[in-house]
Amino acid sequence: MTTYIDTDLANLVKKLSDLRIATPESNPNYSSITEQYREASKEQTEAIDKAIDNADVDYKDFSDCMQPAIDAINKALDDIKQVATAITMVAKVIDVAGKIISKV
Amino acid sequence: MKRPLNSKYYIVILLCVCLAGCGLTQAQKTGISAFGQATTALGTASKDQLQGSRENIIQMNKQRLAIVKKVSPEKQQDGKPETRDSYTKELDLDSGLKQENIEKRVDAIDLLVKYGNLLVAFSEDTQEKELTTASSQFTDSIKQFPGNPLSAEEITGLGQIVVVAGEMFVDYKKKEALKKIIPTVSPLITKICDALENDFDLNNKGILKLTSIVEDQLANESIDGLKREGGSIGDRLILIDGLDLANQNKLAVETSSPKILKAIDSMRKANDNLTNLIKDDKVAIDDIKSFADNVNSLVKAIKPFMK
Numbered sequence: 001m002t003t004y005i006d007t008d009l010a011n012l013v014k015k016l017s018d019l020r021i022a023t024p025e026s027n028p029n030y031s032s033i034t035e036q037y038r039e040a041s042k043e044q045t046e047a048i049d050k051a052i053d054n055a056d057v058d059y060k061d062f063s064d065c066m067q068p069a070i071d072a073i074n075k076a077l078d079d080i081k082q083v084a085t086a087i088t089m090v091a092k093v094i095d096v097a098g099k100i101i102s103k104v
Numbered sequence: 105m106k107r108p109l110n111s112k113y114y115i116v117i118l119l120c121v122c123l124a125g126c127g128l129t130q131a132q133k134t135g136i137s138a139f140g141q142a143t144t145a146l147g148t149a150s151k152d153q154l155q156g157s158r159e160n161i162i163q164m165n166k167q168r169l170a171i172v173k174k175v176s177p178e179k180q181q182d183g184k185p186e187t188r189d190s191y192t193k194e195l196d197l198d199s200g201l202k203q204e205n206i207e208k209r210v211d212a213i214d215l216l217v218k219y220g221n222l223l224v225a226f227s228e229d230t231q232e233k234e235l236t237t238a239s240s241q242f243t244d245s246i247k248q249f250p251g252n253p254l255s256a257e258e259i260t261g262l263g264q265i266v267v268v269a270g271e272m273f274v275d276y277k278k279k280e281a282l283k284k285i286i287p288t289v290s291p292l293i294t295k296i297c298d299a300l301e302n303d304f305d306l307n308n309k310g311i312l313k314l315t316s317i318v319e320d321q322l323a324n325e326s327i328d329g330l331k332r333e334g335g336s337i338g339d340r341l342i343l344i345d346g347l348d349l350a351n352q353n354k355l356a357v358e359t360s361s362p363k364i365l366k367a368i369d370s371m372r373k374a375n376d377n378l379t380n381l382i383k384d385d386k387v388a389i390d391d392i393k394s395f396a397d398n399v400n401s402l403v404k405a406i407k408p409f410m411k
Binding site for chain 2: 037055072
């Protein structure tokens with residue numbers, strides 16, 4: 001998912017930002033540049049804000065699909081840990097069988 | 105008296121030989137471990153960045169609102185009287201980057217980190233200690249078995265074979281599990297790579313771009329204030345601090361964005377490399393090594409900017 005930002009708006013904000021910084025406060029156009037910059041920058045913020053909200057779904061989808069995978073991995077690890085337990089159980093069986101035979 | 109090995113011994117040895125070719129090779133273990141560690145490190149770094157972004161945005165917006173001497177309106181736009189909530193909304197300190205946005209990302213990244221850790225556990229945990237203990241119990245039982253025909257030497261040898269066979273069986277089970285897990289998770293890794301790229305690319309509509317806009321707004325208003333004469337020393341200091349804070353954030357964003365993007369791109373390639381490696385142990389692990397190197401470089405680069 002690669003939603004590129006509105007390049008025109010991004011360029012406009014960048015240019016207005018540079019222009020406002022470069023313009024002396026005494027310039028008659030300064031206040032209108034200021035207003036235009038603030039407005040364009042606010043619009044850009046709102047557009048990104050919406051895109052961030054929309055992207056939440058991608059992360060949620062990942063989490064929803066990944067959780068069962070993690071559970072499966074944990075189960076596989078648990079199964080592997082059972083190998084030592086199985087050997088111990090065999091040892092116990094041999095032990096018990098030996099005790100029974102010695103009593104017979 | 106030394107006796108020839110009985111047929112049961114040969115069967116066990118034969119089983120070991122068969123299993124020896126079925127487990128994970130050293131190259132596969134190295135590749136899986138390196139991928140797991142790098143994934144964990146990238147996940148942790150991304151999480152820190154995202155959590156820090158919201159805090160930085162709030163801090164910068166507070167400073168900017170103070171500089172522009174923000175005055176909240178007496179009434180809401182629809183004419184209703186202001187409330188505490190409407191004043192808070194009006195300030196918009198987080199620029200719309202809500203805690204829920206961050207939480208969704210953190211939840212996903214936590215799972216990515218967990219996956220990385222599990223891969224490391226798979227490649228490194230040999231169960232050696234547990235198998236040795238189990239083997240001792242096994243040989244003790246044999247020793248005590250009435251009429252046991254094996255010598256002490258043979259029992260010790262049998263114990264060693266049980267450990268080796270156990271390790272090989274564990275390795276075999278691991279490989280079988282990973283052959284299912286890695287290809288299943290692979291598309292999910294691609295999915296999170298896409299999502300993270302969106303958030304860390306300054307050309308996209310993501311979190312780092314939002315941070316960049318907010319720092320530009322602060323820099324712009326600070327410079328505007330600095331152009332005007334007057335005000336107290338305290339007022340000037342707020343303006344200077346504002347510009348400094350904006351510059352710090354600009355540097356952090358511009359440093360971390362390309363590094364994180366490079367690490368994400370290499371995770372994408374390493375993910376393919378890992379999928380091929382688990383199928384064929386002859387595959388070179390260059391992309392996985394490159395991923396690990398890029399993540400190390402990222403961690404070093406962003407360290408100075410972490411609070």
